[in-house]
Amino acid sequence: MVEELITSGRLTPEVDPILHIWGWEIPLYLFLGGFAAGILFFSALFTLQNKENRYPMAVKILPFAVPVLLAIGLGALFLDLSHKFYFWQLYTNIRWESPMSWGAWTLLLVTPLSIVWAASWLEEAFPKFDLRYNWLKEILSDLKPYRKHMAWALIILAVILGMYTGILLSAFNARPFWNSAIMGPLFLTSGLSTAAASVTLLTRNHEERSDFTKIDLLLIAIELFFIIHMFMGFLASTQVHVQAAELFLGGRFTVPFWVWVVGIGLTIPAILEILELRKHHVPIFVSAVLVIAGSVMLRFIVVEAGQASRWLY
Amino acid sequence: MRYAMAIDTKRCVGCSDCVVACQTENKVPIGFCRDWIVETTTGTYPQLQMEIRSERCNHCTDAPCVRACPTKASHYGAGGIVTVDHEECIGCKACIASCPYDARYVHPEGYVDKCTFCIHRVEQGEHPACVAVCPTHAMTFGDMDDPMSDIFKLVSRRKWKTLIPEAGTRPNIYYLI
Numbered sequence: 001m002v003e004e005l006i007t008s009g010r011l012t013p014e015v016d017p018i019l020h021i022w023g024w025e026i027p028l029y030l031f032l033g034g035f036a037a038g039i040l041f042f043s044a045l046f047t048l049q050n051k052e053n054r055y056p057m058a059v060k061i062l063p064f065a066v067p068v069l070l071a072i073g074l075g076a077l078f079l080d081l082s083h084k085f086y087f088w089q090l091y092t093n094i095r096w097e098s099p100m101s102w103g104a105w106t107l108l109l110v111t112p113l114s115i116v117w118a119a120s121w122l123e124e125a126f127p128k129f130d131l132r133y134n135w136l137k138e139i140l141s142d143l144k145p146y147r148k149h150m151a152w153a154l155i156i157l158a159v160i161l162g163m164y165t166g167i168l169l170s171a172f173n174a175r176p177f178w179n180s181a182i183m184g185p186l187f188l189t190s191g192l193s194t195a196a197a198s199v200t201l202l203t204r205n206h207e208e209r210s211d212f213t214k215i216d217l218l219l220i221a222i223e224l225f226f227i228i229h230m231f232m233g234f235l236a237s238t239q240v241h242v243q244a245a246e247l248f249l250g251g252r253f254t255v256p257f258w259v260w261v262v263g264i265g266l267t268i269p270a271i272l273e274i275l276e277l278r279k280h281h282v283p284i285f286v287s288a289v290l291v292i293a294g295s296v297m298l299r300f301i302v303v304e305a306g307q308a309s310r311w312l313y
Numbered sequence: 314m315r316y317a318m319a320i321d322t323k324r325c326v327g328c329s330d331c332v333v334a335c336q337t338e339n340k341v342p343i344g345f346c347r348d349w350i351v352e353t354t355t356g357t358y359p360q361l362q363m364e365i366r367s368e369r370c371n372h373c374t375d376a377p378c379v380r381a382c383p384t385k386a387s388h389y390g391a392g393g394i395v396t397v398d399h400e401e402c403i404g405c406k407a408c409i410a411s412c413p414y415d416a417r418y419v420h421p422e423g424y425v426d427k428c429t430f431c432i433h434r435v436e437q438g439e440h441p442a443c444v445a446v447c448p449t450h451a452m453t454f455g456d457m458d459d460p461m462s463d464i465f466k467l468v469s470r471r472k473w474k475t476l477i478p479e480a481g482t483r484p485n486i487y488y489l490i
Binding site: 004005006007011013016082086087092098100104172173174238 | 329332344345346349350351352353354355356357368377380381382383384385386399400401402403404405406407409410411412413415417418419422423424425477479480481
Protein backbone atom coordinates (compact mmCIF):
# COMPACT_ATOMS: atom_id res chain seq x y z
CA MET A 1 0.00 0.00 0.00
CA VAL A 2 1.33 3.40 -0.88
CA GLU A 3 1.05 5.74 2.05
CA GLU A 4 1.34 9.46 2.15
CA LEU A 5 2.36 11.46 5.15
CA ILE A 6 2.16 15.21 5.07
CA THR A 7 3.77 17.34 7.73
CA SER A 8 3.20 21.05 7.53
CA GLY A 9 4.93 23.76 9.49
CA ARG A 10 1.83 25.94 9.29
CA LEU A 11 -0.53 26.42 12.22
CA THR A 12 -2.63 29.43 11.25
CA PRO A 13 -5.46 30.18 13.70
CA GLU A 14 -8.91 29.39 12.23
CA VAL A 15 -7.28 27.63 9.25
CA ASP A 16 -5.26 24.74 10.70
CA PRO A 17 -5.69 21.89 11.33
CA ILE A 18 -9.31 22.22 10.13
CA LEU A 19 -10.69 25.38 8.59
CA HIS A 20 -13.00 27.16 11.03
CA ILE A 21 -13.48 30.70 9.84
CA TRP A 22 -17.27 30.63 10.14
CA GLY A 23 -18.92 29.82 13.46
CA TRP A 24 -22.58 30.20 14.38
CA GLU A 25 -23.14 33.55 12.66
CA ILE A 26 -23.12 32.38 9.05
CA PRO A 27 -25.40 29.30 9.43
CA LEU A 28 -27.82 31.34 11.55
CA TYR A 29 -27.92 34.01 8.87
CA LEU A 30 -28.34 31.40 6.10
CA PHE A 31 -31.30 29.97 8.02
CA LEU A 32 -32.95 33.34 8.69
CA GLY A 33 -32.35 34.54 5.13
CA GLY A 34 -33.90 31.37 3.70
CA PHE A 35 -36.80 31.56 6.15
CA ALA A 36 -37.48 35.21 5.25
CA ALA A 37 -37.25 34.38 1.53
CA GLY A 38 -39.79 31.56 2.01
CA ILE A 39 -42.29 33.80 3.82
CA LEU A 40 -41.98 36.53 1.19
CA PHE A 41 -42.32 34.02 -1.64
CA PHE A 42 -45.62 32.58 -0.37
CA SER A 43 -47.00 35.97 0.60
CA ALA A 44 -46.24 37.44 -2.82
CA LEU A 45 -47.34 34.33 -4.74
CA PHE A 46 -50.76 34.09 -3.09
CA THR A 47 -51.29 37.83 -3.39
CA LEU A 48 -50.83 37.49 -7.15
CA GLN A 49 -53.30 34.61 -7.11
CA ASN A 50 -55.81 36.73 -5.09
CA LYS A 51 -55.82 34.20 -2.27
CA GLU A 52 -55.09 36.64 0.56
CA ASN A 53 -58.35 35.84 2.32
CA ARG A 54 -57.91 32.10 1.93
CA TYR A 55 -54.38 32.27 3.39
CA PRO A 56 -54.46 35.18 5.86
CA MET A 57 -51.48 34.00 7.95
CA ALA A 58 -49.18 33.38 4.99
CA VAL A 59 -50.10 36.49 3.02
CA LYS A 60 -50.91 39.15 5.60
CA ILE A 61 -49.47 38.33 9.00
CA LEU A 62 -46.21 36.37 8.61
CA PRO A 63 -44.56 39.07 6.44
CA PHE A 64 -44.37 41.14 9.63
CA ALA A 65 -41.76 38.67 10.87
CA VAL A 66 -39.53 39.19 7.83
CA PRO A 67 -37.91 42.53 8.73
CA VAL A 68 -37.19 41.14 12.20
CA LEU A 69 -35.67 37.92 10.80
CA LEU A 70 -33.59 39.88 8.31
CA ALA A 71 -32.44 42.34 10.98
CA ILE A 72 -31.26 39.50 13.23
CA GLY A 73 -29.61 37.81 10.22
CA LEU A 74 -27.85 41.00 9.17
CA GLY A 75 -26.74 41.51 12.76
CA ALA A 76 -25.21 38.02 12.73
CA LEU A 77 -23.46 38.76 9.42
CA PHE A 78 -22.07 41.97 10.84
CA LEU A 79 -20.78 40.14 13.91
CA ASP A 80 -18.99 37.67 11.64
CA LEU A 81 -17.00 40.37 9.84
CA SER A 82 -13.48 40.68 11.20
CA HIS A 83 -12.91 44.17 9.74
CA LYS A 84 -16.32 45.47 10.74
CA PHE A 85 -16.13 49.18 10.18
CA TYR A 86 -15.27 48.77 6.53
CA PHE A 87 -18.56 46.92 5.87
CA TRP A 88 -19.82 49.82 3.75
CA GLN A 89 -17.31 48.75 1.09
CA LEU A 90 -19.94 46.15 0.14
CA TYR A 91 -22.04 48.99 -1.21
CA THR A 92 -19.38 50.85 -3.11
CA ASN A 93 -18.64 47.80 -5.26
CA ILE A 94 -20.65 45.52 -7.51
CA ARG A 95 -18.94 42.20 -8.10
CA TRP A 96 -20.94 39.94 -10.40
CA GLU A 97 -18.72 36.93 -9.78
CA SER A 98 -18.99 37.11 -5.99
CA PRO A 99 -22.09 35.54 -4.38
CA MET A 100 -21.32 37.58 -1.26
CA SER A 101 -21.76 40.76 -3.31
CA TRP A 102 -25.01 39.46 -4.83
CA GLY A 103 -26.28 38.73 -1.33
CA ALA A 104 -25.36 42.16 0.00
CA TRP A 105 -27.16 43.94 -2.84
CA THR A 106 -30.18 41.61 -2.70
CA LEU A 107 -30.52 42.29 1.03
CA LEU A 108 -30.30 46.02 0.38
CA LEU A 109 -33.34 45.69 -1.91
CA VAL A 110 -35.28 43.03 0.01
CA THR A 111 -35.07 44.53 3.50
CA PRO A 112 -36.76 47.90 2.81
CA LEU A 113 -39.22 46.29 0.39
CA SER A 114 -40.20 43.72 3.03
CA ILE A 115 -40.94 46.57 5.48
CA VAL A 116 -43.10 48.38 2.90
CA TRP A 117 -44.78 45.09 2.01
CA ALA A 118 -45.67 44.26 5.61
CA ALA A 119 -46.83 47.84 6.20
CA SER A 120 -49.21 47.61 3.26
CA TRP A 121 -50.98 44.74 5.07
CA LEU A 122 -51.12 46.43 8.47
CA GLU A 123 -54.79 47.39 8.34
CA GLU A 124 -55.98 43.95 7.23
CA ALA A 125 -53.59 41.96 9.40
CA PHE A 126 -54.17 43.86 12.63
CA PRO A 127 -57.53 45.68 12.30
CA LYS A 128 -57.57 46.67 15.97
CA PHE A 129 -54.18 48.38 15.78
CA ASP A 130 -54.61 52.15 15.81
CA LEU A 131 -51.98 54.02 13.84
CA ARG A 132 -52.85 57.39 15.44
CA TYR A 133 -51.39 59.51 12.67
CA ASN A 134 -53.63 60.13 9.69
CA TRP A 135 -50.78 60.95 7.34
CA LEU A 136 -49.30 57.50 8.07
CA LYS A 137 -52.66 55.87 7.33
CA GLU A 138 -52.80 57.74 4.03
CA ILE A 139 -49.35 56.54 3.02
CA LEU A 140 -50.30 52.95 3.84
CA SER A 141 -53.50 53.10 1.83
CA ASP A 142 -51.57 54.67 -1.07
CA LEU A 143 -49.37 51.56 -1.08
CA LYS A 144 -52.21 49.12 -1.67
CA PRO A 145 -52.66 49.71 -5.43
CA TYR A 146 -48.97 48.81 -5.91
CA ARG A 147 -49.21 45.45 -4.18
CA LYS A 148 -49.14 43.38 -7.36
CA HIS A 149 -46.05 45.20 -8.61
CA MET A 150 -44.37 44.70 -5.27
CA ALA A 151 -45.41 41.04 -5.29
CA TRP A 152 -43.69 40.43 -8.63
CA ALA A 153 -40.52 42.09 -7.42
CA LEU A 154 -40.67 40.13 -4.15
CA ILE A 155 -41.10 36.76 -5.85
CA ILE A 156 -37.98 37.32 -7.92
CA LEU A 157 -35.99 38.74 -5.01
CA ALA A 158 -37.16 35.97 -2.66
CA VAL A 159 -35.97 33.29 -5.08
CA ILE A 160 -32.62 35.06 -5.48
CA LEU A 161 -32.30 35.43 -1.70
CA GLY A 162 -33.25 31.81 -1.01
CA MET A 163 -30.99 30.41 -3.73
CA TYR A 164 -28.06 32.64 -2.87
CA THR A 165 -27.85 31.30 0.67
CA GLY A 166 -26.86 27.98 -0.93
CA ILE A 167 -24.91 29.37 -3.87
CA LEU A 168 -22.76 31.34 -1.43
CA LEU A 169 -21.40 27.97 -0.33
CA SER A 170 -21.55 26.06 -3.62
CA ALA A 171 -19.34 28.66 -5.34
CA PHE A 172 -16.36 27.55 -3.22
CA ASN A 173 -14.52 25.05 -5.36
CA ALA A 174 -11.90 24.80 -2.59
CA ARG A 175 -14.36 23.11 -0.19
CA PRO A 176 -15.55 19.96 -1.97
CA PHE A 177 -18.60 19.38 0.23
CA TRP A 178 -20.01 22.82 -0.58
CA ASN A 179 -19.09 22.54 -4.22
CA SER A 180 -22.37 21.06 -5.45
CA ALA A 181 -24.83 22.91 -7.68
CA ILE A 182 -27.65 21.27 -5.69
CA MET A 183 -26.83 23.44 -2.65
CA GLY A 184 -28.73 26.47 -4.04
CA PRO A 185 -32.01 24.68 -4.84
CA LEU A 186 -31.71 22.62 -1.61
CA PHE A 187 -31.43 25.73 0.57
CA LEU A 188 -34.22 27.45 -1.35
CA THR A 189 -36.52 24.44 -0.86
CA SER A 190 -35.56 24.20 2.78
CA GLY A 191 -36.35 27.92 3.29
CA LEU A 192 -39.72 27.51 1.59
CA SER A 193 -40.44 24.45 3.72
CA THR A 194 -39.57 26.37 6.91
CA ALA A 195 -41.97 29.13 5.90
CA ALA A 196 -44.75 26.65 5.03
CA ALA A 197 -44.26 24.85 8.35
CA SER A 198 -44.44 28.11 10.28
CA VAL A 199 -47.76 28.90 8.54
CA THR A 200 -49.20 25.56 9.68
CA LEU A 201 -47.89 26.28 13.18
CA LEU A 202 -49.41 29.74 13.54
CA THR A 203 -52.59 29.80 11.47
CA ARG A 204 -56.01 29.24 13.00
CA ASN A 205 -57.65 28.81 9.63
CA HIS A 206 -58.29 25.12 8.99
CA GLU A 207 -58.16 25.39 5.20
CA GLU A 208 -54.89 27.30 5.26
CA ARG A 209 -53.34 24.78 7.63
CA SER A 210 -54.35 21.83 5.51
CA ASP A 211 -53.17 23.44 2.23
CA PHE A 212 -49.83 24.47 3.70
CA THR A 213 -49.36 21.01 5.17
CA LYS A 214 -49.70 19.64 1.64
CA ILE A 215 -47.27 22.27 0.31
CA ASP A 216 -44.78 21.42 3.05
CA LEU A 217 -45.08 17.72 2.35
CA LEU A 218 -44.24 18.32 -1.29
CA LEU A 219 -41.28 20.52 -0.33
CA ILE A 220 -39.95 17.89 2.09
CA ALA A 221 -40.15 15.29 -0.70
CA ILE A 222 -38.21 17.62 -3.02
CA GLU A 223 -35.59 18.20 -0.30
CA LEU A 224 -35.09 14.46 0.21
CA PHE A 225 -34.77 14.07 -3.55
CA PHE A 226 -32.12 16.83 -3.66
CA ILE A 227 -30.19 15.31 -0.76
CA ILE A 228 -30.06 11.90 -2.45
CA HIS A 229 -28.95 13.51 -5.71
CA MET A 230 -26.33 15.58 -3.96
CA PHE A 231 -24.70 12.44 -2.56
CA MET A 232 -25.03 10.63 -5.88
CA GLY A 233 -23.24 13.56 -7.48
CA PHE A 234 -20.44 13.51 -4.92
CA LEU A 235 -19.94 9.76 -5.15
CA ALA A 236 -19.71 9.95 -8.94
CA SER A 237 -17.19 12.79 -8.82
CA THR A 238 -13.48 13.16 -7.99
CA GLN A 239 -11.66 11.65 -5.03
CA VAL A 240 -11.97 14.80 -2.92
CA HIS A 241 -15.74 14.87 -3.48
CA VAL A 242 -16.00 11.19 -2.58
CA GLN A 243 -14.04 11.96 0.60
CA ALA A 244 -16.39 14.87 1.33
CA ALA A 245 -19.40 12.56 0.98
CA GLU A 246 -17.69 10.03 3.23
CA LEU A 247 -17.86 12.58 6.07
CA PHE A 248 -21.58 11.77 5.95
CA LEU A 249 -21.34 8.10 5.07
CA GLY A 250 -19.52 6.76 8.10
CA GLY A 251 -17.59 9.91 8.97
CA ARG A 252 -18.18 12.33 11.81
CA PHE A 253 -21.29 13.97 10.34
CA THR A 254 -23.13 10.68 9.74
CA VAL A 255 -25.25 10.69 12.89
CA PRO A 256 -25.94 14.44 13.11
CA PHE A 257 -26.98 14.60 9.47
CA TRP A 258 -28.97 11.40 8.93
CA VAL A 259 -30.58 11.34 12.38
CA TRP A 260 -31.16 15.03 13.07
CA VAL A 261 -31.68 16.51 9.62
CA VAL A 262 -33.01 13.66 7.48
CA GLY A 263 -34.71 11.68 10.25
CA ILE A 264 -36.05 14.12 12.80
CA GLY A 265 -36.08 17.20 10.55
CA LEU A 266 -37.59 15.73 7.37
CA THR A 267 -38.86 12.15 7.55
CA ILE A 268 -40.70 12.21 10.89
CA PRO A 269 -42.48 15.53 10.19
CA ALA A 270 -43.43 14.18 6.74
CA ILE A 271 -45.00 11.08 8.36
CA LEU A 272 -46.79 13.26 10.94
CA GLU A 273 -48.10 15.52 8.17
CA ILE A 274 -49.40 12.54 6.21
CA LEU A 275 -51.16 11.26 9.36
CA GLU A 276 -52.64 14.68 9.95
CA LEU A 277 -53.95 14.96 6.40
CA ARG A 278 -55.57 11.56 6.92
CA LYS A 279 -57.43 13.05 9.91
CA HIS A 280 -55.46 11.30 12.62
CA HIS A 281 -55.04 13.29 15.79
CA VAL A 282 -51.48 14.56 15.73
CA PRO A 283 -50.37 17.65 17.66
CA ILE A 284 -49.84 20.09 14.81
CA PHE A 285 -46.94 21.97 16.36
CA VAL A 286 -44.72 18.88 16.52
CA SER A 287 -44.18 18.51 12.77
CA ALA A 288 -43.78 22.26 12.26
CA VAL A 289 -41.24 22.64 15.06
CA LEU A 290 -39.29 19.61 13.77
CA VAL A 291 -39.17 21.04 10.23
CA ILE A 292 -37.88 24.37 11.53
CA ALA A 293 -35.32 22.69 13.81
CA GLY A 294 -34.20 20.43 10.93
CA SER A 295 -33.74 23.46 8.73
CA VAL A 296 -31.49 25.11 11.34
CA MET A 297 -29.51 21.90 11.75
CA LEU A 298 -29.07 21.56 7.98
CA ARG A 299 -27.37 24.97 7.80
CA PHE A 300 -25.13 24.36 10.80
CA ILE A 301 -24.04 20.91 9.61
CA VAL A 302 -23.45 21.99 6.00
CA VAL A 303 -21.40 25.04 7.03
CA GLU A 304 -19.34 22.93 9.45
CA ALA A 305 -18.85 19.99 7.07
CA GLY A 306 -17.86 22.20 4.15
CA GLN A 307 -15.06 23.67 6.22
CA ALA A 308 -13.92 20.18 7.20
CA SER A 309 -13.69 19.04 3.57
CA ARG A 310 -10.70 20.02 1.50
CA TRP A 311 -8.31 19.19 -1.29
CA LEU A 312 -5.22 17.32 -0.27
CA TYR A 313 -1.94 17.49 -2.08
CA MET B 314 4.38 40.53 -17.35
CA ARG B 315 3.58 37.58 -15.13
CA TYR B 316 5.49 37.23 -11.89
CA ALA B 317 6.12 33.66 -10.86
CA MET B 318 8.34 31.63 -8.59
CA ALA B 319 10.12 28.36 -9.20
CA ILE B 320 11.00 26.33 -6.11
CA ASP B 321 13.44 23.48 -6.47
CA THR B 322 12.30 20.57 -4.30
CA LYS B 323 15.66 18.87 -4.95
CA ARG B 324 17.52 21.76 -3.34
CA CYS B 325 15.16 22.69 -0.53
CA VAL B 326 16.28 21.27 2.81
CA GLY B 327 13.32 22.61 4.81
CA CYS B 328 15.39 24.95 6.97
CA SER B 329 12.50 27.45 7.31
CA ASP B 330 14.77 30.42 6.63
CA CYS B 331 12.23 31.63 4.06
CA VAL B 332 9.51 31.53 6.72
CA VAL B 333 11.52 33.54 9.21
CA ALA B 334 12.69 36.03 6.57
CA CYS B 335 9.10 36.60 5.47
CA GLN B 336 7.86 37.08 9.02
CA THR B 337 10.61 39.60 9.70
CA GLU B 338 10.34 41.47 6.41
CA ASN B 339 6.56 41.71 6.44
CA LYS B 340 6.08 42.03 10.22
CA VAL B 341 3.82 38.98 10.18
CA PRO B 342 2.22 38.68 13.64
CA ILE B 343 3.42 35.86 15.89
CA GLY B 344 1.51 32.62 15.29
CA PHE B 345 0.77 33.44 11.65
CA CYS B 346 2.74 32.84 8.46
CA ARG B 347 2.61 33.86 4.82
CA ASP B 348 4.86 30.97 3.79
CA TRP B 349 5.46 27.62 5.40
CA ILE B 350 7.26 24.32 4.92
CA VAL B 351 5.53 21.10 3.92
CA GLU B 352 7.25 17.74 4.05
CA THR B 353 5.62 14.77 2.38
CA THR B 354 6.63 11.15 2.57
CA THR B 355 5.11 8.72 0.08
CA GLY B 356 5.62 5.10 -0.83
CA THR B 357 5.91 1.78 0.96
CA TYR B 358 8.62 1.18 3.51
CA PRO B 359 11.53 0.86 2.78
CA GLN B 360 10.97 2.49 -0.62
CA LEU B 361 10.06 5.93 0.63
CA GLN B 362 10.25 9.21 -1.20
CA MET B 363 10.48 12.51 0.52
CA GLU B 364 9.69 15.92 -0.81
CA ILE B 365 10.16 19.25 0.94
CA ARG B 366 8.34 22.30 -0.31
CA SER B 367 8.28 25.91 0.71
CA GLU B 368 4.66 26.91 0.14
CA ARG B 369 2.85 30.23 -0.07
CA CYS B 370 0.07 31.93 -2.02
CA ASN B 371 0.22 30.67 -5.60
CA HIS B 372 -0.74 34.05 -7.07
CA CYS B 373 -3.10 32.16 -9.34
CA THR B 374 -3.83 33.48 -12.79
CA ASP B 375 -7.44 32.39 -12.27
CA ALA B 376 -7.68 33.19 -8.57
CA PRO B 377 -10.82 31.99 -6.76
CA CYS B 378 -10.18 34.52 -3.96
CA VAL B 379 -10.44 37.42 -6.40
CA ARG B 380 -13.73 35.99 -7.68
CA ALA B 381 -15.12 35.44 -4.19
CA CYS B 382 -14.25 38.91 -2.85
CA PRO B 383 -17.35 41.13 -2.67
CA THR B 384 -15.43 44.41 -2.49
CA LYS B 385 -12.48 44.16 -4.92
CA ALA B 386 -10.15 44.14 -1.89
CA SER B 387 -8.58 40.97 -3.33
CA HIS B 388 -7.43 41.92 -6.80
CA TYR B 389 -4.74 41.38 -9.42
CA GLY B 390 -1.91 43.84 -9.05
CA ALA B 391 1.20 44.55 -11.13
CA GLY B 392 2.51 41.45 -12.89
CA GLY B 393 -0.58 39.41 -12.00
CA ILE B 394 0.23 39.37 -8.28
CA VAL B 395 -2.84 38.71 -6.14
CA THR B 396 -2.96 41.32 -3.39
CA VAL B 397 -5.39 42.43 -0.67
CA ASP B 398 -6.21 46.09 -0.17
CA HIS B 399 -6.53 46.36 3.62
CA GLU B 400 -8.72 49.44 3.42
CA GLU B 401 -11.27 47.64 1.25
CA CYS B 402 -11.31 44.31 3.10
CA ILE B 403 -14.38 43.85 5.31
CA GLY B 404 -13.18 40.55 6.81
CA CYS B 405 -15.98 38.40 5.41
CA LYS B 406 -13.45 35.56 4.93
CA ALA B 407 -14.98 34.38 1.64
CA CYS B 408 -11.47 34.49 0.13
CA ILE B 409 -10.13 32.21 2.87
CA ALA B 410 -12.91 29.72 2.17
CA SER B 411 -12.23 29.95 -1.57
CA CYS B 412 -8.48 29.23 -1.42
CA PRO B 413 -7.66 25.55 -1.97
CA TYR B 414 -4.13 26.18 -0.66
CA ASP B 415 -5.30 27.81 2.60
CA ALA B 416 -2.74 30.53 2.01
CA ARG B 417 -4.66 33.32 3.74
CA TYR B 418 -5.32 34.32 7.33
CA VAL B 419 -7.19 36.97 9.27
CA HIS B 420 -4.64 39.49 10.54
CA PRO B 421 -5.19 40.41 14.22
CA GLU B 422 -6.11 43.89 12.97
CA GLY B 423 -9.11 42.39 11.14
CA TYR B 424 -8.23 42.40 7.47
CA VAL B 425 -7.20 39.32 5.50
CA ASP B 426 -3.53 39.01 4.75
CA LYS B 427 -1.20 36.78 2.74
CA CYS B 428 1.98 36.63 0.63
CA THR B 429 2.53 39.65 -1.63
CA PHE B 430 5.60 38.27 -3.43
CA CYS B 431 7.24 41.12 -1.46
CA ILE B 432 6.11 43.50 -4.17
CA HIS B 433 7.56 46.42 -2.18
CA ARG B 434 11.00 44.86 -2.59
CA VAL B 435 10.43 43.74 -6.19
CA GLU B 436 9.52 47.31 -7.16
CA GLN B 437 12.94 48.38 -5.80
CA GLY B 438 14.63 45.78 -8.01
CA GLU B 439 15.23 43.33 -5.14
CA HIS B 440 14.14 39.73 -4.74
CA PRO B 441 11.31 38.72 -2.40
CA ALA B 442 12.68 38.17 1.13
CA CYS B 443 12.26 34.38 1.00
CA VAL B 444 14.18 34.15 -2.29
CA ALA B 445 16.90 36.48 -1.07
CA VAL B 446 17.71 34.46 2.06
CA CYS B 447 17.39 30.90 0.77
CA PRO B 448 20.75 29.31 1.68
CA THR B 449 20.50 26.59 -0.99
CA HIS B 450 19.29 28.93 -3.77
CA ALA B 451 16.21 26.75 -4.14
CA MET B 452 13.97 29.65 -5.19
CA THR B 453 13.91 31.69 -8.36
CA PHE B 454 11.64 34.66 -8.86
CA GLY B 455 10.95 36.48 -12.10
CA ASP B 456 8.76 37.19 -15.09
CA MET B 457 7.40 34.10 -16.82
CA ASP B 458 6.40 36.17 -19.85
CA ASP B 459 10.03 37.06 -20.51
CA PRO B 460 11.78 34.21 -22.39
CA MET B 461 15.16 35.62 -21.32
CA SER B 462 14.38 35.50 -17.60
CA ASP B 463 16.07 32.98 -15.32
CA ILE B 464 12.76 31.57 -14.19
CA PHE B 465 11.52 31.03 -17.74
CA LYS B 466 14.72 29.19 -18.67
CA LEU B 467 14.62 27.10 -15.50
CA VAL B 468 10.98 26.08 -15.92
CA SER B 469 11.59 25.31 -19.62
CA ARG B 470 14.53 23.09 -18.81
CA ARG B 471 13.35 21.24 -15.71
CA LYS B 472 10.45 18.94 -14.88
CA TRP B 473 7.94 20.74 -12.76
CA LYS B 474 4.52 20.56 -11.19
CA THR B 475 2.04 23.00 -9.72
CA LEU B 476 -0.15 22.33 -6.69
CA ILE B 477 -3.74 21.13 -7.29
CA PRO B 478 -3.86 22.18 -10.96
CA GLU B 479 -7.19 20.31 -11.10
CA ALA B 480 -8.72 23.06 -8.95
CA GLY B 481 -8.51 25.20 -12.09
CA THR B 482 -6.62 28.04 -10.46
CA ARG B 483 -3.60 28.19 -12.83
CA PRO B 484 -1.03 28.64 -10.05
CA ASN B 485 2.17 30.63 -10.60
CA ILE B 486 4.43 28.76 -8.20
CA TYR B 487 6.33 26.03 -10.05
CA TYR B 488 7.80 23.18 -8.04
CA LEU B 489 10.80 21.71 -9.80
CA ILE B 490 10.87 17.96 -9.28
